[in-house]
Amino acid sequence: MTGVPARAALPETEAMDNRNTVWRHVDAQKERLIALSDRVWAMPEVCYTETRSCAEHVAELRHQGFRVDEHVAGIPTAVMGEAGAGGPVVAILGEYDALPGLSQEAGVAAHRPVEAGGHGHGCGHNLLGAAALLAATAVKDWLAETGTPGRVRYYGCPAEEGGAAKAFMVRAGAFADAEVAISWHPASFWEVAPPLALANTRADFVFTGRTAHAAAVPHLGRSALDAVELMSVGVNYMREHMPSDARVHYAYLDAGGIAPNVVQARAAVRYSIRARDLPGMLGLVERVKKIAQGAALMTETEVEVRIVSAVSNLLGNDPLEQALHGVMEELGPPHFDEADRDFAQAIRATLGDGDIDAAFRAIGMPRTEAPLADFLVPLDARRNPAIGSTDVGDVSWVVPTVQAHAPTVAVGTPFHTWQVVAQGCSPAAHKAMVQVAKAMAATAVRALTDEGLREAARADLARRVGAGGYVSPLPAEIGPPLRMSVA
Numbered sequence: 442m443t444g445v446p447a448r449a450a451l452p453e454t455e456a457m458d459n460r461n462t463v464w465r466h467v468d469a470q471k472e473r474l475i476a477l478s479d480r481v482w483a484m485p486e487v488c489y490t491e492t493r494s495c496a497e498h499v500a501e502l503r504h505q506g507f508r509v510d511e512h513v514a515g516i517p518t519a520v521m522g523e524a525g526a527g528g529p530v531v532a533i534l535g536e537y538d539a540l541p542g543l544s545q546e547a548g549v550a551a552h553r554p555v556e557a558g559g560h561g562h563g564c565g566h567n568l569l570g571a572a573a574l575l576a577a578t579a580v581k582d583w584l585a586e587t588g589t590p591g592r593v594r595y596y597g598c599p600a601e602e603g604g605a606a607k608a609f610m611v612r613a614g615a616f617a618d619a620e621v622a623i624s625w626h627p628a629s630f631w632e633v634a635p636p637l638a639l640a641n642t643r644a645d646f647v648f649t650g651r652t653a654h655a656a657a658v659p660h661l662g663r664s665a666l667d668a669v670e671l672m673s674v675g676v677n678y679m680r681e682h683m684p685s686d687a688r689v690h691y692a693y694l695d696a697g698g699i700a701p702n703v704v705q706a707r708a709a710v711r712y713s714i715r716a717r718d719l720p721g722m723l724g725l726v727e728r729v730k731k732i733a734q735g736a737a738l739m740t741e742t743e744v745e746v747r748i749v750s751a752v753s754n755l756l757g758n759d760p761l762e763q764a765l766h767g768v769m770e771e772l773g774p775p776h777f778d779e780a781d782r783d784f785a786q787a788i789r790a791t792l793g794d795g796d797i798d799a800a801f802r803a804i805g806m807p808r809t810e811a812p813l814a815d816f817l818v819p820l821d822a823r824r825n826p827a828i829g830s831t832d833v834g835d836v837s838w839v840v841p842t843v844q845a846h847a848p849t850v851a852v853g854t855p856f857h858t859w860q861v862v863a864q865g866c867s868p869a870a871h872k873a874m875v876q877v878a879k880a881m882a883a884t885a886v887r888a889l890t891d892e893g894l895r896e897a898a899r900a901d902l903a904r905r906v907g908a909g910g911y912v913s914p915l916p917a918e919i920g921p922p923l924r925m926s927v928a
């Protein structure tokens with residue numbers, strides 16, 4: 442017979458005991474980790490500057506008795522905590538970076554910044570990191586209680602928003618001996634996260650020309666700003682001739698100053714270039730580079746291309762998705778109460794009808810009017826998701842990876858908005874955080890005790906990666922963009 446695992450899965454009664462034990466450990470620690478999430482929410486730090494948020498995670502890891510490695514992959518705000526001995530290694534991934542410009546008070550359904558222009562947790566990573574650490578802590582305590590061989594690792598990963606920290610951590614070998622990776626993301630729904638994310642490169646194009654008095658001697662000037670504008674025109678003409686699921690967007694980093702009477706000698710633009718897979722993305726990056734060179738040629742300026750970061754597309758894993766789905770079905774969605782629904786309803790009133798429609802279209806299910814998700818999205822739902830990018834992509838190429846979504850926000854809340862920040866410490870978000878920690882912890886326990894599942898997950902990954910293997914999208918010469926905000 443083929444397909445028989447090397448060691449059979451545990452009998453169901455024993456597996457259920459394990460789940461109940463690890464869930465008891467989640468409940469025992471949840472208040473500490475909810476408090477951690479709220480503290481991180483209140484100290485929003487962006488892209489590689491998460492010094493205090495990371496220190497909070499380090500302190501909690503030490504308090505819980507993990508063996509702690511700081512400066513993972515040479516990144517000052519990356520940390521890893523390990524517990525247990527021998528056996529397989531299960532990785533649980535957390536994040537704690539915020540977004541610029543999204544400062545917002547908690548618990549109000551109106552746009553009210555705490556600090557004008559300040560940062561905010563607009564993607565819910567305060568919850569993401571705390572729930573992942575809660576799950577890892579419970580698995581640690583379960584390992585200790587049952588004496589099971591195996592290790593759990595919490596990876597505190599900074600700079601998910603544009604910094605590609607996990608891609609650098611993968612390149613440095615931080616996941617080399619992990620057999621399964623588990624994570625989650627705040628969302629509208631209770632579901633296994635669809636394994637779809639675009640490969641993405643961020644690149645800065647810095648043009649240098651020659652300054653001159655724009656009225657007296659314009660013929661002596663060579664405008665870097667002209668070059669940036671021409672590059673944008675070229676890229677916008679390219680759009681019609683690229684795959685329809687590719688995405689290219691840009692932001693001006695430096696428009697050359699505020700004086701129209703000075704020919705701009707320097708200008709810089711940052712591009713984000715995304716495609717369905719790595720070869721598609723790398724091809725598109727080369728085309729954008731050619732357009733930049735064309736703009737430089739037209740304007741007699743020079744262009745320097747600096748790749749800032751890059752991430753791979755996400756690979757799914759059928760056996761792990763089925764395992765996580767089973768646990769999420771058993772747990773059910775978080776138990777929200779009337780007060781949770783009232784606040785979600787107030788947030789919902791600030792959304793457009795299109796936001797709510799889009800959320801249901803993404804999961805391929807008919808729209809309902811409950812303000813907080815109260816069902817599990819089927820694994821085989823006919824989804825039409827809005828697809829972004831994540832640095833979990835790179836982990837998913839080297840370790841079988843699975844992620845959950847838990848409803849921390851009113852259904853339809855678009856991410857990277859003040860509404861997400863406003864809901865980031867709500868009782869509903871805390872309930873979702875604890876429920877998803879239980880889903881991750883039970884999936885980790887299953888992976889630690891079921892060699893057949895690990896083998897099937899490994900085989901599924903090998904099939905998806907194919908003969909070409911994993912090639913990091915990061916150019917060999919670049920390191921983590923620790924000072925990325927500086928052009």
Ligand SMILES: [Zn+2]
Pocket residue numbers: 564565566601626
């Ligand atoms: Zn996010």
